[in-house]
Amino acid sequence: MPRARRTTRPEARREEILEAALELFAERGYRGASLALIAERVGLTQQGLLHYFPTKERLLVEVLALRDERDTAHLWPHGGLDALPAIVELNTQRRGMVQSYTVLSADSVTEDHPARDFFTGRYERLREAVAAMVREDPGVVLPEGMSAEDAAAMLIAVMDGLQLQWLLSGGDIDMTGVVRGALALLRRSP
Amino acid sequence: MPRARRTTRPEARREEILEAALELFAERGYRGASLALIAERVGLTQQGLLHYFPTKERLLVEVLALRDERDTAHLWPHGGLDALPAIVELNTQRRGMVQSYTVLSADSVTEDHPARDFFTGRYERLREAVAAMVREDPGVVLPEGMSAEDAAAMLIAVMDGLQLQWLLSGGDIDMTGVVRGALALLRRSP
Structure with missing residues (x-):
């Protein structure tokens, strides 16, 4: 008690x-x-x-x-794909949160980790939410063989992977710019 | 002794x-x-x-x-950008290696971690190597504002971020296909 x-x-x-x-x-x-x-x-x-x-x-x-x-993830479904670089920009001001996410999410793949289901479910929901944003974006033109789900997995991976590089480089990586670049790539037609 | x-x-x-x-x-x-x-x-x-x-x-x-x-990273400078999906495909057969990399690289951003310099240096070298591949690829057309270094950071982030999603999903993510998609995006001209 x-x-x-x-x-x-x-x-x-x-x-x-x-x-x-x-x-x-x-x-x-x-x-x-x-x-x-x-x-x-x-x-x-x-x-x-x-x-x-x-x-x-x-x-x-x-x-x-x-x-x-x-977290800013609840913002994801709002504002469409352009919410992503905005969230990344916010994250550059919250190094502690970024670090806790990077450390705990990777930690969760270790044996019998109590947060594993949490992160598995979180990524499933994020991929669904971002795939919907990709489908609804009027500018996106996907290359042959790439589904909206693939594009969603890619965008989420870019954001996560950049966080690791950013943390290791002492903030010397332009996360926001690179995420904007990824969106520009998805939006240009061949 | x-x-x-x-x-x-x-x-x-x-x-x-x-x-x-x-x-x-x-x-x-x-x-x-x-x-x-x-x-x-x-x-x-x-x-x-x-x-x-x-x-x-x-x-x-x-x-x-x-x-x-x-690791397959020593293969990166050879074979140009198309080595990347080939390496990712190899990684789908080596879950233990992928997991050790994901866990230790994220671990390394924690306080006073003895592998921090190792990973910081590794990412710097990888970004340089991939940026050179981006510059030398005849098919790549970068969108305005995206440098070869940005594209390199993006590709490495895609590969790392996908590994985490792949590990958490129990292998249910098509890592190779998504990395191929990322290359297709870089190679289409507007």
Whole structure:
């Protein structure tokens, strides 16, 4: 049963723990971020942390929900394909979020990872949403053999792959420009 | 000083340890794969393992060298842009290698990761090599505002991003077809 260790309200304390966990997962990955470290960052004992989140997996699930809520992916279905470079531009201002996404999504392909289903489902939905945007875009002309689903997988891959290059290059990659270029390629007719 | 714990020759034993480490890094990431686990997989004690590789970082560096040696990236400068879908097709037969690459490259952006410089340098060299291929390809027509370097960053991002989607979808993404599509887009003139 939750015991208040401080005067902080439980909801505020939960939020604080989620923030710290999101940061630490971005810094060290899921397996590298121990509950002890997360607890330390918010000034709790590990026992104290477990009052709020009974397992590390539970904490991860809630961190992903928080990330999703702050994420820009919900903007995707609106504004058509031109929303994509706009979202990428926003992401250049949110290095921590980009890093948490890159680290946790790749992490999730490792053995028995508790976020695997989360990311599998997320990519399925994203591909569907972007494929619909490709179909509805009046300027897009797909080359022979490329379906709207292929174009969607490609655009999402460009965005993800660029994030990795951008993080590794210390921000020296023009993510927005390259995504704009990918759209220009899809929109020119042969 | 190395003491032979078994009759296996030291080089054979080193190779065996590297194989096990490559597997375990792919399965659990760098921080999640302990030396104890790696030692266990080759039937050594952790002490025994340390005779061959004095630190976990040293082991990672040698694993990356092994991965690079087996990797197909050295094929990139040959055969021009059409080598890319050929390499991707090969990768669909090597899920373990793809997974180790996806996991370790994203891992490397976490705090103080010993493979960070390795991947930063690797992407710089890849972008240069692919940009040269883009420039030399007689069919490529870049849209206004897209440089050969941008196109290279895009193609590499497509390949990396697709690997993640492919791993998460259980192989249900046509990586080769989408990369071929990306080349077709670059090669059609407006």
